[in-house]
Amino acid sequence: MPMKIRINDHQLIQWIQGLITKFQVFYPLQDANSGVVHIQKATGSLNSDAILKPVSGVPKTSIKTFFMPQPEVIARFSIAAQDAEAFVLKEPGTALQTQVLLNIRPCDARSVALNSMPYAEDPYFQKMLKRTVIIGRPCDETCSTCFCELVGGSPHGTEGMDLVILKTEDGLALEVLTQKGADFLKQNPCAESAGLQPTPQQQGGQELPIVAREMQKKDLLALYNASFWPQIAEACINCGACTFLCPTCYCFDIQDEVAGTKGVRLRYWDSCMFPLFTLHASGHNPRGQKVQRVRNRFMHKFKYFPDRFGPVSCVGCGRCVKDCPVNIDIREVISLMQAV
Amino acid sequence: MTVKHAELTQEIQRQAKELLASGEVAAFLGFSAGSLPMTTRPFVARTPQEAERLVWNSFCTVNLANYLPALLKSLEPPRSPKDPPPTGPLPKVGVLATGCWSRNIVVQIQENQVDRSRLVILGVPSRGMVDRKKVLAALQGKEVLEAQEDDHSLRLKGKWGETELSRWAVVRDNCQSCRHPNPVLFDRLLDAASERQAQAPFSQIEAIEAMSSDERWQWFQQAFASCIRCYACRNACPLCYCSTCFVDDNRPQWVGKALNAPDVLTFHILRAFHCAGRCTDCGACESVCPMGIKVRLLTQKLSKDILTLFGAEAGMDVSVPPPFTTYAPSDQNPFECDTCSSKGKKE
Numbered sequence: 001m002p003m004k005i006r007i008n009d010h011q012l013i014q015w016i017q018g019l020i021t022k023f024q025v026f027y028p029l030q031d032a033n034s035g036v037v038h039i040q041k042a043t044g045s046l047n048s049d050a051i052l053k054p055v056s057g058v059p060k061t062s063i064k065t066f067f068m069p070q071p072e073v074i075a076r077f078s079i080a081a082q083d084a085e086a087f088v089l090k091e092p093g094t095a096l097q098t099q100v101l102l103n104i105r106p107c108d109a110r111s112v113a114l115n116s117m118p119y120a121e122d123p124y125f126q127k128m129l130k131r132t133v134i135i136g137r138p139c140d141e142t143c144s145t146c147f148c149e150l151v152g153g154s155p156h157g158t159e160g161m162d163l164v165i166l167k168t169e170d171g172l173a174l175e176v177l178t179q180k181g182a183d184f185l186k187q188n189p190c191a192e193s194a195g196l197q198p199t200p201q202q203q204g205g206q207e208l209p210i211v212a213r214e215m216q217k218k219d220l221l222a223l224y225n226a227s228f229w230p231q232i233a234e235a236c237i238n239c240g241a242c243t244f245l246c247p248t249c250y251c252f253d254i255q256d257e258v259a260g261t262k263g264v265r266l267r268y269w270d271s272c273m274f275p276l277f278t279l280h281a282s283g284h285n286p287r288g289q290k291v292q293r294v295r296n297r298f299m300h301k302f303k304y305f306p307d308r309f310g311p312v313s314c315v316g317c318g319r320c321v322k323d324c325p326v327n328i329d330i331r332e333v334i335s336l337m338q339a340v
Numbered sequence: 341m342t343v344k345h346a347e348l349t350q351e352i353q354r355q356a357k358e359l360l361a362s363g364e365v366a367a368f369l370g371f372s373a374g375s376l377p378m379t380t381r382p383f384v385a386r387t388p389q390e391a392e393r394l395v396w397n398s399f400c401t402v403n404l405a406n407y408l409p410a411l412l413k414s415l416e417p418p419r420s421p422k423d424p425p426p427t428g429p430l431p432k433v434g435v436l437a438t439g440c441w442s443r444n445i446v447v448q449i450q451e452n453q454v455d456r457s458r459l460v461i462l463g464v465p466s467r468g469m470v471d472r473k474k475v476l477a478a479l480q481g482k483e484v485l486e487a488q489e490d491d492h493s494l495r496l497k498g499k500w501g502e503t504e505l506s507r508w509a510v511v512r513d514n515c516q517s518c519r520h521p522n523p524v525l526f527d528r529l530l531d532a533a534s535e536r537q538a539q540a541p542f543s544q545i546e547a548i549e550a551m552s553s554d555e556r557w558q559w560f561q562q563a564f565a566s567c568i569r570c571y572a573c574r575n576a577c578p579l580c581y582c583s584t585c586f587v588d589d590n591r592p593q594w595v596g597k598a599l600n601a602p603d604v605l606t607f608h609i610l611r612a613f614h615c616a617g618r619c620t621d622c623g624a625c626e627s628v629c630p631m632g633i634k635v636r637l638l639t640q641k642l643s644k645d646i647l648t649l650f651g652a653e654a655g656m657d658v659s660v661p662p663p664f665t666t667y668a669p670s671d672q673n674p675f676e677c678d679t680c681s682s683k684g685k686k687e
Contacts (some may be wrong), residue, residue: 009367019596034473034632035481036373057481061568062629070568071598143483145376237406239572241630268598271570275588325572325628326402327374327381 002177003199004166007191012165012172013048015190019100020046022188026066027102030055039063042102052172054103054139058317062247063108064181067115071268074124074254080261089265096131098184103137104318107148107315110159111247115311118250124267133184136161145318152209153315169311175199212306214338223303224295228336233294235326240271242320242328243297248313251277272296298333344491344531348396348464351530352436355462356391359434365460366415366431369404370394377487377496378472382407396436398470398489398507401627404435405444405578409453432458438466440514440622442523443655444578447618450655450662453581463526465534468508468515469623470494473632475510479503514623514636517541523658542644544637559603564645566631567604569597573625573635574611586610612638617646617664618654 007015025042029050037059075089112134119125139146139155142327148154158164162181164175176182176196185193208216215223243249253270256263270277272293279285287293305313314330321329356368372383372393380399385391385408415431437445442463448454475484479496486497494505508516515521519541540546548559571587574580586594587607595610596603610669619639626636646652649672650663 004660022519030481032480033477033481035476036632037481055481057483071596071600144485186606232385237572239575239628240568240570241572241628243628244568244570253597255590255593255597256519266596266598274571275584276590321376322577323630325576327379329375332375 001238003197004173005192007172007174009052011191017046019188023098023100025100025102027051028055029057036060043254054137058143058319061245063104064247066099066101066132067125071266072124073264075265077263078261079258079263093297096127098131100133102135104134105139106136106155107153107317109134109136110153110157111315113160114248114311115250116314134161136164143318146316148316151211151312151314151316155316177195193236208310212312215302215306218340220303223337223340226340229295230291232333233291236290236294236328237326238273238290240273241323241325243271243273244269244321245323247315247317302337345397348530352396353391356385356394356434357388360391360458361388365434367411368434369407369411370436371400377484387618401469402576403441403444403578403622403624405441405448406576409581412454412458430458432460434460436464437461437523437526438464439520439522440620442525443620444622446525446658451660461526463523465531466521468511470510471512478505478510512623514621516569545644564608564633567633568631569599569653572628576624576628579615608638614643615639616642617662619643620655621622624669
């Protein structure tokens with residue numbers, strides 16, 4: 001059974017155009033005025049050039065918003081006194097249709113695989129995962145802020161993707177990577193895609209990158225008490241630019257919002273940089289100071305996560321490096337942690 | 341590096357070293373080089389050797405006054421809330437200040453956030469700081485791998501080749517509309533005063549004011565639509581020092597915490613109003629915004645109103661109380677609503 005087929009430009013565009021009529025399709029587009037790349041919803045006026053030759057540069061925001069909507073309604077309730085079911089939480093009843101993420105970079109796709117580890121049993125994330133088809137695209141061009149290989153990824157990696165569009169010597173190829181991808185293609189055929197089977201997955205998982213194995217071996221308290229944290233934190237303004245742009249920062253908080261007699265339970269992004277993060281009901285916060293918050297961000301990604309799940313919780317997309325208002329460079333922090 | 345900025349870097353290093361070596365200051369707050377082209381990093385030198393890392397260039401966009409209260413406090417002897425305040429002289433901090441940052445220090449002094457006697461202010465007349473986002477836009481998103489500045493141009497290199505941009509063309513909006521590039525409060529001035537003064541400081545605001553109220557509402561919604569609520573604008577602002585910001589409160593909760601438009605807009609409009617009469621248009625909020633939102637247009641509108649209604653500009657003189665901390669019967673008080681034309685109660 002073949003795992004990939006050749007397709008030409010025309011077939012690809014035609015296929016995408018067909019998908020738009022059935023699903024919500026999103027793909028990276030460059031804003032002409034600012035030069036910034038954003039993942040945008042495809043409309044009837046498809047930018048064929050941006051589909052055939054993906055725009056270079058990492059999109060400003062990651063694809064985590066498609067898996068962890070900001071905010072996500074996770075339940076509804078009523079507070080009307082006469083309502084027999086007042087204060088009973090009910091399913092939100094939101095219809096979840098298939099969404100297609102097109103031309104996704106390997107780093108962003110890999111972030112979904114990494115986030116799936118802590119969220120393996122999270123019903124909301126899993127629901128989103130199920131409804132989303134990721135059509136990836138290898139990176140022809142990396143940025144100076146990219147470091148995917150250091151953290152176990154690759155500009156040509158396919159982890160997290162369902163389908164991938166590859167460049168061949170004489171055109172394009174479409175490769176099926178997962179059963180979800182195969183099923184999707186069966187229902188939405190592209191060119192001669194009938195009968196395509198997913199590429200067999202590697203047995204036993206991938207080998208961990210050096211940085212993850214190194215961090216696993218390090219003494220947790222030696223890293224925690226390292227002398228460099230105050231210096232790293234000194235310039236930090238404790239904003240959430242890094243965590244909110246980060247594809248692998250997945251912390252959330254939950255709040256109820258009530259209007260009139262109707263309420264919704266919302267799940268929304270939290271950030272370890274924020275004062276409410278881990279604030280106890282008693283008023284105590286174990287991370288009450290800036291240095292503790294900054295340390296938590298890096299310790300979580302490079303120590304707690306690998307200790308628990310294996311890989312580091314970073315895909316090396318470089319968004320935090322690019323957009324940190326005070327130029328805290330995560331690559332320097334990794335080096336410092338490695339040297340402990 | 342530009343000749344002027346190279347000279348200033350040397351002078352800053354020399355003076356910071358001298359201040360640290362003599363023990364006059366315990367720490368010196370400035371900038372060190374960033375890890376990417378066109379970036380700098382706020383940096384505290386504590387030894388004369390560390391002062392050699394200080395730099396000055398067109399990319400010093402973060403407002404250093406923002407760091408002063410915490411830095412000063414960190415140099416005080418540790419004490420519990422019940423202990424009496426320390427007596428006797430406390431360690432001093434040396435700090436760089438352009439026109440707007442020095443005005444922020446004035447506001448901080450007026451609002452009892454910093455103690456003037458603990459500061460050694462090195463004034464630097466500003467030539468205007470460059471907006472990285474304008475550079476990115478001018479290059480249509482192409483990545484810059486190397487940036488060199490001359491006095492009036494930026495030479496940029498990347499995989500795509502190289503190009504030269506006029507420096508002034510990519511200077512931040514707030515610097516282009518600046519009327520006070522020279523420090524108003526300093527102990528030493530590191531350079532001759534600048535003579536630049538914007539002729540139409542409020543032209544961006546006037547363009548928005550000329551819109552109908554419907555158009556303005558559209559503009560407001562559009563302009564802040566991409567906000568991710570990271571609060572970089574708030575946290576980079578030396579005026580935002582409340583120990584608990586209204587958006588972080590959750591008992592009671594004044595505003596929703598996610599990206600629902602009414603909550604996002606409420607945050608921005610309230611934050612701007614909290615800065616009325618205090619904002620020096622340093623542009624830090626706009627520079628740090630990862631989404632490229634023109635955040636300062638809100639505060640700049642309020643600065644214009646404060647100037648028109650009260651003839652006041654924030655932080656120009658320590659001895660002049662800020663307009664919103666005083667009351668005079670002659671204060672402007674029209675309360676006219678431009679949508680319904682109703683006027684407030686007259687005395």
